[in-house]
Each structure stands twice: as structure tokens, then as C-alpha cells.
Amino acid sequence: MLKLRALCVPILLVVSLIAGAGSAFAGVTFRDIDNHWAKTTIEWGVNKGIVNGYANGMFMPNQNVTEAEFIRMLVVGITGKDLQETYLTELWSDKYYNYLHFKNYPVHGFADKSLRGKYITRAHVAELIASADGVNYSGNQAIQYVLGKKYAQGRIKGENTIEGYVGSGTITRAEVLQLIRNLSERGMSNLYDRPAAPSAEAMLPALPTPWDLFRDEMYLVIRQKVFGNYSGYRIYDDGQNKIVMTSTKQSGETDYAVSVQFEPQIMGFSGIELSSAADKTQRSMLLDLLRLYGFEADSPFLAKVDAAEKNKKALELKVSGKTLVIDPLVASPAGHVLIYYKWWDGSRA
Numbered sequence: 001m002l003k004l005r006a007l008c009v010p011i012l013l014v015v016s017l018i019a020g021a022g023s024a025f026a027g028v029t030f031r032d033i034d035n036h037w038a039k040t041t042i043e044w045g046v047n048k049g050i051v052n053g054y055a056n057g058m059f060m061p062n063q064n065v066t067e068a069e070f071i072r073m074l075v076v077g078i079t080g081k082d083l084q085e086t087y088l089t090e091l092w093s094d095k096y097y098n099y100l101h102f103k104n105y106p107v108h109g110f111a112d113k114s115l116r117g118k119y120i121t122r123a124h125v126a127e128l129i130a131s132a133d134g135v136n137y138s139g140n141q142a143i144q145y146v147l148g149k150k151y152a153q154g155r156i157k158g159e160n161t162i163e164g165y166v167g168s169g170t171i172t173r174a175e176v177l178q179l180i181r182n183l184s185e186r187g188m189s190n191l192y193d194r195p196a197a198p199s200a201e202a203m204l205p206a207l208p209t210p211w212d213l214f215r216d217e218m219y220l221v222i223r224q225k226v227f228g229n230y231s232g233y234r235i236y237d238d239g240q241n242k243i244v245m246t247s248t249k250q251s252g253e254t255d256y257a258v259s260v261q262f263e264p265q266i267m268g269f270s271g272i273e274l275s276s277a278a279d280k281t282q283r284s285m286l287l288d289l290l291r292l293y294g295f296e297a298d299s300p301f302l303a304k305v306d307a308a309e310k311n312k313k314a315l316e317l318k319v320s321g322k323t324l325v326i327d328p329l330v331a332s333p334a335g336h337v338l339i340y341y342k343w344w345d346g347s348r349a
Helices: 013-018 039-047 067-079 094-101 122-132 139-148 173-185 210-225 280-292 299-311
Strands: 234-237 242-246 257-263 268-274 315-319 322-327 337-341
Touching (some): 039 173, 067 094, 067 173, 122 139, 210 234, 210 242, 210 280, 257 280, 280 299
């Protein structure tokens, strides 16, 4: 049996942990998340059935999570479904512990049930996430793994280091949902078996730089806000300063592609290149991307693009109070146009 502390968690946990599907709670508004940083992620998690709120209308986003609660959220969040009930279990968490134990995950509460109700540490979370990826790292190596894979960031803002991760700290309900959403958005959909032997240190990913994190964030933003509006295209990060959306099958090809450029010096958006300024889809992408970065461009702006391309002469104009330059790239194949933000000209941009 669990210790008294675990049993004293409000009976309403039945709602949040035992109820499997989130559909029964569709449309529920929690009274304590309106101004919370994770509001949309919490709503995403509830809709996915990963966790639900409490019957008193609260979600308690800042409440720390126990090991039992975390592994349940991990299983449902990554696989997209709950485990089948079994008659061989005594506690609601048994099926999750049994499932992960036989996949060789380091679940402390399998052998000692009193540990299930203790708050899980961020280091232990890293070990379980690494396990889900099919590798065997522990301690600081597990922390480096999740940081290097960009599954998580440091607890101390801007410090994506082993120390900045704060492995000894606890993790909240909102933070767990954000972590699982990160994993999902990076393509994790299966809980792999953890190897019996520790994985090689040489295979650990390097810790990310601030530029790595910024570029990666921009990739996710464009994927969520723009890319999903178009079919027949693929998206990739060129590993330097561009995110490319293309209808070709090879990432090295740029025909019929729209590339979004970023500038490391300002850690921000710097321009958009079209391979075919006359292509309707690329023109639509251009407007969507400019609006995403605060430039209220519309049909008259496209007319300016056409004029620059026709006259083979760059145009400079103000859009939303900032200077954009339309460069027809006369030395490139016909139709190539670069629209860039003149960020370095502080007097005019």
C-alpha cells in the first residue's frame, strides 16, 4: 500500500489519474490557468487524455508530480492510449510500473511501493525520457541527453547546462505536460526498451547553444503556424540559418522552395527567399510568414514584389514601421526573390 501522504492526495485524483479519456472533459475551463504560461499546453494535454483537472474546477498546474503520476502521463502521452486494466493489480499505478519495469526502465516504485507517492526529481525524469528513446543513461549523462536532444531546457532560464537543469529539483504538472508535448512534436510516439548495458558516453548529443535553441524554436513555430496550412510540402532546418519548405523530395534541392532566414547577430528573423515569385503557393506562404513576424503585408505588397521582379531592381519600403527590401536576385535563376528585413539600419528600420 502507498504511504499515508500519497493516500491523502485529494480523492479528486480519481478524476485526474484514473479517468482515461479527455473527451469527457472537453470544453472544461479551469479556474487557475487563465494567466498561466502553460495554458494552451494544459488544454492540449487534457484534450489528449494525458491528465485531467479536478472536479472543483481547478487544474493545479504548479503542483509537483510523483513518480507514479509521471509514468502514467508518460505512457499515455507518448503512446496515445492508456494501458489495459488487469485483474493482477492491487493499485491503480501497478499496470504502469509493471509495463515499464519489463522494458527495463528505472522505476523506483516497482520494488518499493512507498516511493510511488514521492515527488519525482528532474534528473529521474531525464533518465526515464532517455529510456523511452531506447538508450541507457543516468544522472548527469541523462540530463545532457535530454538537453542535447532539445526535449527540455534548463530550469534556470537561458542556462542549458547540467547545473542549469537543476536535476535535484521537482517538476510540476504543467512542466510535465510541456515536456511530453515537446517529445510528441519531435516525433516520439513509441516507448522503446531500455538497453541492459549503459549507452556509450561518446554517443551523447552536445549541449545546445543559444543559437541552436532559437533556430529550433523557429522551426517549431513555422511548422505549427504556417507549414500546416499547405499540402504537398516538406519542411527542414538546413542546420545553419534557414528553415526551408519545399515540394521536392530531396532536402538538398531548392526548386519550388520558400526559405526563411534568421540572423544570429540579432537572434531573429532576417528574410524570406522565394524560388518562384509567381507561384501562388509561395506568394501565400510569403504573406503568412511576414505576418508571423509582425509585418502586415497584403496584396499591394505582392504587387511590389512583381514590380521588383519585372524591373530587376530592388525596392525598399516600410511595412508595419520597419524597412523591408525586395531584392529580385538578378544573378540567380529567373523568379528568385529575396525579401529581407533591414534590421541593421536603426535610423530607418
